[in-house]
Amino acid sequence: MTAASVTQAGFVGRHAEEPDQLYRETRELRIQGFLLFMVSDLVLFSSFIFAYLYLRNSGQGWPGPGAPKLDIALAAVNSIVLFGSGATMHFALENWKHSNFTKFANWIVLTIILGAGFLTGQVLEYVHIGASWSSGIFGASFYTLTGMHGFHVFCGIIYLTVLLLQALQGKYTFCKYTGLTLGTLYWHFVDVIWVVLFSIFYLL
Amino acid sequence: METLAHAERALAIFGGIIVFFVAAIALRNDWKSTGIENQVFKLMLGLLALGAILGILAALGVLIGKGVGA
Numbered sequence: 001m002t003a004a005s006v007t008q009a010g011f012v013g014r015h016a017e018e019p020d021q022l023y024r025e026t027r028e029l030r031i032q033g034f035l036l037f038m039v040s041d042l043v044l045f046s047s048f049i050f051a052y053l054y055l056r057n058s059g060q061g062w063p064g065p066g067a068p069k070l071d072i073a074l075a076a077v078n079s080i081v082l083f084g085s086g087a088t089m090h091f092a093l094e095n096w097k098h099s100n101f102t103k104f105a106n107w108i109v110l111t112i113i114l115g116a117g118f119l120t121g122q123v124l125e126y127v128h129i130g131a132s133w134s135s136g137i138f139g140a141s142f143y144t145l146t147g148m149h150g151f152h153v154f155c156g157i158i159y160l161t162v163l164l165l166q167a168l169q170g171k172y173t174f175c176k177y178t179g180l181t182l183g184t185l186y187w188h189f190v191d192v193i194w195v196v197l198f199s200i201f202y203l204l
Numbered sequence: 205m206e207t208l209a210h211a212e213r214a215l216a217i218f219g220g221i222i223v224f225f226v227a228a229i230a231l232r233n234d235w236k237s238t239g240i241e242n243q244v245f246k247l248m249l250g251l252l253a254l255g256a257i258l259g260i261l262a263a264l265g266v267l268i269g270k271g272v273g274a
Contacts, residue, residue, distance in 0.1 A: 031241050073209040076216035076263040080223060083259065086252045087226040090245075094230075181241050188248035195255035203258060203267040 027178055034182045038189050041152075045193055048148065049200060052141040059137070067138040068131030072202055078121035079198050082153070085114035086191035089160075093184045099174045101167075108164050111187065115157045122150050145197055152190050159183055216263035224256035 056062055092107035131139045163183045166172065172180055231249040234242060261267040 028240065035240070035244065071209075072262055072265075072268055073212035073216070076259050077212045077219070079255065079259045079262075080216050080219035083223045083227075083252055083255045084219060086248075087223055087230070090226075090230050090249070185241060185244060185248075188245065188252070191255065192248050192251045195251055195258065198255065198262075199258060202262055 023176055030178055031181065031185075034185060038185065041189070042193075045145070045148070045196075048141075048145050049196065052137075052145065052200065055137045055141065063138040064136050067136055068129040068142070070142075070202060071125060071128055074121065074125055074128065075198065075202050078118055078125065079194060081114050081121060082118040082191055082194050085111045085118065086188055088114060089184050089187045093180055096167075096172075096174065096177055096180055104167070105164065108160055108167075112157055112160050112164075115153055115160070115187075119150060119153055119157075122146065142201060146201070149190070149193055149197055152193070156187055156190050159186060213263040213265075217260050220256045220260035220263065224253050224260070227253035227256060 088107050089111045092104050092111060095101075095103040095107060126143075131142075133140055133143045160183055163180055166179065227249050231246060231253065234246055234249065237246075258267065
C-alpha cells in the first residue's frame, strides 16, 4: 500500500468520524494528566538546574581551572535548529487542524529531521570541547543536564515518529487528535527547557 | 576554523530571525484561542521567541557567559 493511497483512504475516514461524548468528556482530563507529567519533568530539570546554580555561586573563580571552553557559535546554531523545530511542529499541528494531511506529514518529518540535527550538533559539541564528566563541577553539570535534555529530545523524536505512523494508519481524525496535541506540547516543552539550559551554560 | 565560526554565527542570526518572526506570528494568531492546551502553547511560543532572541544575541557576541570560549 502506497503512502498516497493510505493518505486518500485516511482522508475520508478522518472526516467521517465525529468526536463522541466520552471523547469530549475525557479530552481535558487527558491533557491535564499530560501537563502534570510535564510539571514532574520540569521539577526534575529544575532540581538539577538549581543545584548547578548553587554550586556555581558557592565557589570562587567560576568556571575553575580545567573547565571546558564551550563553542558559542556552534551552540547558537544548534539552539536555533531546535527552536526552529518547535516552529515546524506548531505548523504540523495547525495543518492537521485545517485538515491538510500532506502538509502535516511534511512538517512533522521536518521536525524529526531538525531534532536529529540538534542531537548531531550536541554530539559534535561534546567532541569539540574535549572534556569529560569528571572535568570538575562545570563538566559534570554540563554533561548531566545537556545529556538529560538530549535524552528527552531522543525520546521526542521517537514519540513524533510514532505519532506520524499512527496518523498514517488513520488513528487520528481531524476532529479527534488529542495525541498530536500532546506530542506538540511535549516538543515545545523540550524547546523551552533548552532556552533555560542555553542561557545558564552559554550566556551567564 | 575562523570562517566556520563566522558561517555558524551568520546561520544562527538568520535562522534566529526567522524563528522569532514565525513564533511571534503564531502567537498573534493563537492569541484569542481558548482551552488549557492553547494557554500552554501561547506561553511556550512566547518562550520560543525569547529563545530565538537569546540565540541571535549569543551569535552576535552580545551575550557570552564565563564558561564560553571566545
